Amino acid sequence: MSLAAFPEAVHVRAPGKINVYLGVGARHDDGYHALATVFQAVSLYEDVIARADDDFSLSVSGVADPASVPLDDRNLAMRAAKLLATATGYTGGVHLEIRKSVPVAGGMGGGSADAAAALVACDALWGTGLSPHRMHELAARLGADVPFALHGGTAVGTGRGDQLNPALARGRFDWVLVTSDEGLSTPAIYSRLDVHRAESGALADDPPLSLDVPITVLQALRAGDPHSLAACMYNDLEVPALLERPTLDDIINEGLRAGALSGIVSGSGPTVAFLCETPEIAQLVQNELAVSGRTALHVHGPVPGARIISA
Numbered sequence: 001m002s003l004a005a006f007p008e009a010v011h012v013r014a015p016g017k018i019n020v021y022l023g024v025g026a027r028h029d030d031g032y033h034a035l036a037t038v039f040q041a042v043s044l045y046e047d048v049i050a051r052a053d054d055d056f057s058l059s060v061s062g063v064a065d066p067a068s069v070p071l072d073d074r075n076l077a078m079r080a081a082k083l084l085a086t087a088t089g090y091t092g093g094v095h096l097e098i099r100k101s102v103p104v105a106g107g108m109g110g111g112s113a114d115a116a117a118a119l120v121a122c123d124a125l126w127g128t129g130l131s132p133h134r135m136h137e138l139a140a141r142l143g144a145d146v147p148f149a150l151h152g153g154t155a156v157g158t159g160r161g162d163q164l165n166p167a168l169a170r171g172r173f174d175w176v177l178v179t180s181d182e183g184l185s186t187p188a189i190y191s192r193l194d195v196h197r198a199e200s201g202a203l204a205d206d207p208p209l210s211l212d213v214p215i216t217v218l219q220a221l222r223a224g225d226p227h228s229l230a231a232c233m234y235n236d237l238e239v240p241a242l243l244e245r246p247t248l249d250d251i252i253n254e255g256l257r258a259g260a261l262s263g264i265v266s267g268s269g270p271t272v273a274f275l276c277e278t279p280e281i282a283q284l285v286q287n288e289l290a291v292s293g294r295t296a297l298h299v300h301g302p303v304p305g306a307r308i309i310s311a
């Protein structure tokens with residue numbers, strides 16, 4: 001194929017995620033915790049537009065505080081583009097325009113979605129033609145949540161969360177997300193969990209014998225039954241997130257009073273995800289939370305992972 005066949009710009013969209021279930025095992029020597037999680041990709045998207053360039057550069061829009069997102073090699077999307085170039089021997093560069101909708105440091109994997117989108121966009125822009133297997137491998141090197149942002153849908157994640165197995169999920173689930181202006185640091189929430197467990201004498205086993213996704217969660221997803229799912233949603237990071245940000249408890253109670261079936265801190269927080277029985281009820285819950293001054297969004301899942309919108 002001649003170089004002229006490659007597009008000048010590629011637009012890729014990748015979703016944020018909710019952890020419907022998140023069990024955290026003990027901390028290993030490499031600093032990572034063993035996880036057993038169920039991700040669901042939801043209809044809140046990051047858009048990444050990659051344009052051919054000689055150097056690597058980045059611009060970001062859609063964030064209240066521009067300083068919250070690094071524009072250099074600390075940015076996960078920039079690291080993704082450079083990793084792909086190194087892995088394939090590509091010698092040019094790219095300008096990445098990131099339009100963010102997923103809250104920064106919100107526990108919804110926004111940076112991971114940007115990285116997955118950047119991998120897919122640069123692969124198409126540069127014509128590097130990575131196999132899905134190789135793409136997954138590079139994604140896992142960038143971060144534990146990046147492979148899921150590539151694949152989307154609903155999936156069980158084990159290991160660091162990067163070993164994925166698709167989970168069957170029937171129909172659609174309606175969620176209301178309440179976001180917070182100020183994010184929470186994922187490493188800080190894991191540290192809080194470790195301290196809390198050490199103090200309460202939990203987790204004598206390493207890894208804990210119970211580090212499995214409960215069958216009830218998988219059955220509820222397979223049945224497409226929000227009532228059953230609401231009864232078994234769980235997040236080990238909720239306690240440390242509430243310790244760090246006690247006001248999240250008020251948000252959870254407000255959403256339940258407004259009619260949600262269940263509310264859970266998403267990942268390391270501070271976003272709270274409310275599962276609702278129907279789209280109509282989700283709309284009511286969203287309205288009520290918005291009236292009381294919350295930033296509330298009605299989304300649904302599962303949705304696909306990173307995909308090309310135009311090239």
Ligand code: ATP
Pocket residue numbers: 068069070074075076077103104105106107108109110111112114115145183184186267268269
């Ligand atoms: P995690 O995947 O750890 O759960 P999160 O979803 O809570 O993270 P992100 O928005 O992905 O949070 O970003 C966490 C931190 O990573 C930010 O505070 C920011 O400093 C840094 N970061 C790096 N790349 C990005 C990016 N593309 N978008 C947003 N933040 C980024």
